[in-house]
Amino acid sequence: MRKRVAVIITQYWLNSHADVIVSRLLGELGYKPQVELVAMYVEQVTARDLSRELSVRHGVPICATIEEAVAWGAPERPVDGVVVIGEHGDYPWNEKQQHLYPRLRFMQETLAAMDLHGIRVPIFLDKHFSYNNTDARWIYDEVKRRGIPFMAGSSIPYTDYLPHFDRAFLQKGRIFFINSHGGYESYGFHGMEVLQALAEHRHGAELGVASVHALSGDEMWQAMDRGEWPEALMLRALALEPELAGRHPRKECPNPALFVVTYQDGTMGYVAQLDKFATRWSFAVQDDEGAYIAAYCNTGTERPYRHFTRLTEMMEEMFINGTLPCRIERNLLTTYLINSAMESLYLRRPLSLEEWNVAYDPAPNR
The missing domain is CATH 3.40.50.720 (NAD(P)-binding Rossmann-like Domain)
Structure with a gap:
């Protein structure tokens, strides 16, 4: 039955x-x-x-x-x-x-x-x-x-990453840059999910997040000019979208935002909200020596939206066998990340996450 x-x-x-x-x-x-x-x-x-x-x-x-x-x-x-x-x-x-x-x-x-x-x-x-x-x-x-x-x-962290890369590289990751699109909260959450699904694989993870800081509009680009965030990684990830070749969001994205995540171990995470410019979730990860990988989440862009098939299968596996695709602490932390980013955007200042710190072993079902 x-x-x-x-x-x-x-x-x-x-x-x-x-x-x-x-x-x-x-x-x-x-x-x-x-x-x-x-x-x-x-x-x-x-x-x-x-x-x-x-x-x-x-x-x-x-x-x-x-x-x-x-x-x-x-x-x-x-x-x-x-x-x-x-x-x-x-x-x-x-x-x-x-x-x-x-x-x-x-x-x-x-x-x-x-x-x-x-x-x-x-x-x-x-x-x-x-x-x-x-x-x-x-x-x-x-x-x-x-x-x-x-x-x-959501379904986004469970999509295939293209092009394929050696997942072992994520263990050395020190800078994680995610390009996102859509609404700050509704799709920014997906950007945070992608960030955490990648970042939790690094050595010593997951000790939690120290702070979140949201920048928007000209403030974001001025911080880029000062070298406060890695423009090169953003562009490397965006280059995976052929239609964006040679284009820069500074000139074309009407309401950009950048969520800056500082982890307890000093690792840096960035989620760029580039609505009406980027069309998929892409990312670049860099290690301490400057080596990097770049890929994108292979979502279905038309009905029936194939990425929801995998999510539904994972739900059914939980109902049938009690098996979880990831630690629920990842989802708790990404909830804290997007909520703190939206509050930082509103208050226009960085926010400490010491009160909401989440440390966990990323291996599921332990």
Whole structure:
């Protein structure tokens, strides 16, 4: 008998995160699921909603509450896993340009339902834990306290890197430069994910992060002119996009930002947000001797967005076998990184992460 899962969703429409993940679990998009989706909760239903149509097509009930979805089939045959997708929807923004998605509330209600009905099953939480570090830590602590297998984040860190390179080089990495695009928070998080997925492989990792500093607009380019960040690495990574050959974002990127990450061991990480210029996540890594590698994340740019296939497979592996693709501490740290970057951007000064330090062994399942 296949494992059974419930999904908790903000909105469900074409090419939304619910669509590219949950539709696969329903057997859409050419995907053959290994688990059975048995219940859905969808908080906001819009004119372009897909959940009602797919509910009828696949015979999957839509529940009125998160508790009803999580407790579906209990006590005789409770669900074996829960997928929480708190992305997209009509939710407010704060003064730091953060979208206030209800991931904390979704997790609180999910865990409360599990406690009430005596359920202990794996959870997947899409993207970062929360826009607030205190809330993120609450989620981490509560899941760990219950001993629940927990997977979070996105598909981007699990894509193939092209061109291929010897991953052993990452052990010597001292400077990690990531080119990103899209919104500061929504896609900047992906840039932080790529950064941490690479940086955690270095010798002695992971001791954590000391500080984060965000620069934007002319301030970013002036810092480059002063030699405060490695322009050459940015250009080496951008050169992997043929259409960008000979072009510089300084002249063409309208609202750039740079997130500067200083690790406890002195390693430096950079995420350049180059919206309307870069079109993929590319990176360059340099060692102490000046040698470097450069590559990009091979994401699918058109429907059905093949990188979500790998993510869905990893989710199913967790539901079936309890196997995690990475340590959840990586996702906690990347949550802290993007939240601190957005606060630094708002306050226009560096921020210490001593209060939010995360040290971990990057080997999964230890």
